[in-house]
Amino acid sequence: MxxxxxxxxxxxxxxxxxxxxxxxxxxxxxTDLADWQVEQVVTPSKIYPRQEKLLALHWHPEFVPMDLITRRVNAMFPNVTDKMMIPTQHNILMSYGDYTGVEVDCYASGFNQKVQLLLHFENERVREADxxxxxxxxxxxxxxxxxxxxxxxxxxxxxxxxxxxxxxxxxxxxxxxxxxxxxxxxxxxxxxxxxxxxxxxxxxxxxxxxxxxxxxxxxxxxxxxxxxxxxxxxxxxxxxxxxxYFYRATEVIEEARSLGGCVVIPHPEEFWPILLAKYDVDGIEVWNPQSQRYTDFLISVVDQQNTARPSGSRKRLIFMGDDCHMSEKTKRPETQDPVKAAREIGLQPAWDDLNIRKKLIIAGIDRQSVITEYRERLAG
Structure with missing residues (x-):
């Protein structure tokens, strides 16, 4: 009954x-998908025909095949002219196109807290990364x-x-x-x-x-x-x-650098002290669906750090992460978490928010400039 x-x-x-x-x-x-799950995965709830640049460096494929993810993203953003997509599964290297990524749980000993780091690589750099x-x-x-x-x-x-x-x-x-x-x-x-x-x-x-x-x-x-x-x-x-039992954040960063990888701090709103730690990172995620409250402030922090950086050093980039977990798309709608289900790969509306965009213009940042710069860094 x-x-x-x-x-x-x-x-x-x-x-x-x-x-x-x-x-x-x-x-x-x-982890097998039924026909109705496949259909649900490849069919987005909304299409964004006016978005022409796609930057997605913080998302979790989980057990959803990459070809289905590609179909969903292409349907959502049919007019994209340039894109960079790197998956960041928790503690597992995964590849998409030319790039490999991972979100790593690690330990920040300076303030005795678990933190997470996003690592990104060109595929060849991690072929033998034992x-x-x-x-x-x-x-x-x-x-x-x-x-x-x-x-x-x-x-x-x-x-x-x-x-x-x-x-x-x-x-x-x-x-x-x-x-x-x-x-x-x-x-x-x-x-x-x-x-x-x-x-x-x-x-x-x-x-x-x-x-x-x-x-x-x-x-x-x-x-x-x-x-x-x-x-x-x-x-x-x-x-x-x-x-x-976690590796220290500095150990993770050192290993990524030794392989020619790049490092991004996600979720800074959850780990405030990490902004003061002066880790060797390429950028900071200033927005994601869980971290929206301090986006303006974080953009200013990155801009100030870049202004004060030593001559010749690379500037920190501004990133936004959709933090999409694709397994949520495989659940029946009545059992989905509506907040998590709303997250989509490449959907970062803060880039187009008028108030935030004003800050980004002052900092000389937009999606295309980040894609271009990060592509160059990953190429080494």
Missing amino acids: NATNNCPQPIKVTPEITDDDRTRFHDVIS VLKSMLAHTFKYRSSQLFEYMDAITKPDEEKVGLAARSTGADDELVEMVRVYVTKIQTMLDEEWSDVPKESIKNKLLKNYFDAMRPIYGDNTINRVQAYLKAIKQLVKSNFSLK
Whole structure:
């Protein structure tokens, strides 16, 4: 029996793994796309015929094939005359066209915080990049381990984290127990089928996606309460996640430079001290869908840094990142996060915002100038 949004079913969960549980698990971890998913991926919700330059240096293909991504981008921007697209999967090198990129989790020891860096390369420069690839493999494995800490906090259970999360979200004992039982099932199925589980599925959103798949059973009201509770626990786990196993940001930058790569700071709004660290980077992302509040200020910061730079040194470039996660395009519309679903590769409206554009003109920056300059830097 399916639940309606207004009349959710009572929460009744048995600890045994049912056929439905396992089918749902396989659906959630699968990276194969059904026909309706392919159609959804290649069909953008809006077309931008007046955009002629496309600069996309911060986006995540995840498990969506590049040919489908190309079809979507070409449909969205049919009149582009020059473009630069470099994928930045989390801790995995991926290539598109002539370029390879990655978004790396690392540790800024100067202010004791995890930060992220975007690395970009011409493809040939990372063909034999064994040291960088080993660093990324270690980081990917360690970063993925957060999922297991997350699940353990729910199933062990960690009474402190569970209590804090329940109180902050109003989750009652019945809901907490429901989540514990289902997450225990997920842990068991992961262990049983580990060799066949796509490694790109081993991330925190596995739990979110699994419970979203149960909306027809329990209704939106119950699942929304579950998601709020899960999010609260996830934040507690992330805040206590050890940083000592990440590589230092300076180590990551040094390795990228040794290979002739370029480095960009994303999300500066989340990592304010990184602007003071004087890292050897090519530019700063001043806008993305998560970081819009201080765009004007960040443009001024970059402009001031360029004015004060030593004679002969390269200026810092201004970047904008769409931070699009393509897996969101593969979900049914009713289970999509509307904020994340709105993100598109190459869609950075701040370039055309009249107030921001005024600042960019003063700084002598536009999309074409960044594409041209960055292309030259990547060529070495």
